[in-house]
Amino acid sequence: MIVAFDLEGTLVDAELFPALGEYNGKKPELDDITDRAMRGELDFRASLDMRLELIHNMSIDSVKEVSESLPLTRGAQETVSKIMDLGGVPIIVTGGFEVLASRVAGELGIEYVCCNRFTVEEKKITGFKEPVITGKGKSEKLLGLASWLGVQPKRCVAIGDGANDIPMMQSCGLSIAFNAREKVLRTATVSISGKDLRQVLPHIEEFCAMMDRRELVINQI
Numbered sequence: 001m002i003v004a005f006d007l008e009g010t011l012v013d014a015e016l017f018p019a020l021g022e023y024n025g026k027k028p029e030l031d032d033i034t035d036r037a038m039r040g041e042l043d044f045r046a047s048l049d050m051r052l053e054l055i056h057n058m059s060i061d062s063v064k065e066v067s068e069s070l071p072l073t074r075g076a077q078e079t080v081s082k083i084m085d086l087g088g089v090p091i092i093v094t095g096g097f098e099v100l101a102s103r104v105a106g107e108l109g110i111e112y113v114c115c116n117r118f119t120v121e122e123k124k125i126t127g128f129k130e131p132v133i134t135g136k137g138k139s140e141k142l143l144g145l146a147s148w149l150g151v152q153p154k155r156c157v158a159i160g161d162g163a164n165d166i167p168m169m170q171s172c173g174l175s176i177a178f179n180a181r182e183k184v185l186r187t188a189t190v191s192i193s194g195k196d197l198r199q200v201l202p203h204i205e206e207f208c209a210m211m212d213r214r215e216l217v218i219n220q221i
Contacts, residue, residue, distance in 0.1 A: 001208055002151050003083050004142050004168060006160030007094035007101055007115070009038070010178050011108070013195065014070040016100050017051045023066050026054045040163030040183045044095060044134045048116075057124045060099075067100040072107065075198035080108045082201055086208050088157075091145060093138045095164050097128070114141035135164035139171045155211055157204055160184065174207045176200050 008015045021030030030051060037047035055063070080090045091112040092101055101115040119127040133141060146156055154173040158165065161180040166187045169175030177188035178200065185191050192199045 001083075001086070001088040001155050001157065001211070002142070002146055002149065003088050003090050003157040003159065003204065004093045004138075004172070005090060005110075006158075006162065006165050006178075007092055007096045007104065009161040010159055011073055011076050011092065011104055011197070012070050012100065013073040016067060016070065016096060017055070019066050019070060020055050020058065020063060023062060024055065024058060030054055037164070038162035039181045040166075044164045045132055048095075048128065048132060052125075052127060055125055057126070060118070060120045060123050060125060063099055063118070063125060067103060070100065072104065073195065073197045075196045077108060079197045079201060080110065082198075083204065084109075086205065088204070088208070089149065089151070091142075093133075093142050093158075093168060095133050095135070095138065112145060114138070114145070135167045138164060139167035142168050143171055157207060159200055173211070174203065176203060 005011050015034050017030045017034050018027055021027035033047050033050050036042045037044055083090045090110050092105055092110055093114045094101055096115055098115050098117045101113050105113045114133060116133050117129040118125050119129055142156060143153060146153055153171050156172040157174045158169045158172040159176045159178055160169065161178050161184060163181060163183050166184060169187050175188045177184045177191045179193055190203045
């Protein structure tokens, strides 16, 4: 079993770009663009271009400082540890950026991370590296990793909150909307509202047990 976590709004109880806006005085604009992208009102790639314009030439050291201040979602560590205990592989698949994703992966002990990366010149943010991971890209990254690890898509779980998580959710046997936008709620198998990530565990445990029962029946035929 693979459990694919979105990053911001899922493993992290914050969004990086609005937090950067708090730092550089452009929070209202970054809040608006980020929220519209998460609701699916803006194309994700276009929204990245718009957000980049608002942090262009920002110091990478400042970006790192802001990213390090963003808190993990309550229960994130326990949730990831429990998934490992169940024999699952937790991964991060995000349209967010390495500056935050690598920090979170290190804290939680997550080995596999798919994320976007800033380009930096003279310690200033100048853009992002291609290809950019969009909603479709998140699904492709998950399925590619699942194939490499020998895990069938039906044994994968996706957890997220924004419109760009929908393709990834549609690729999995179980999809969990965590404090998600309405468009995501219509797609997900399970919907959770609340700020404790441990709320996903009963659904993952049930899913894992169900898949094990199915395999047992197939092996007995």
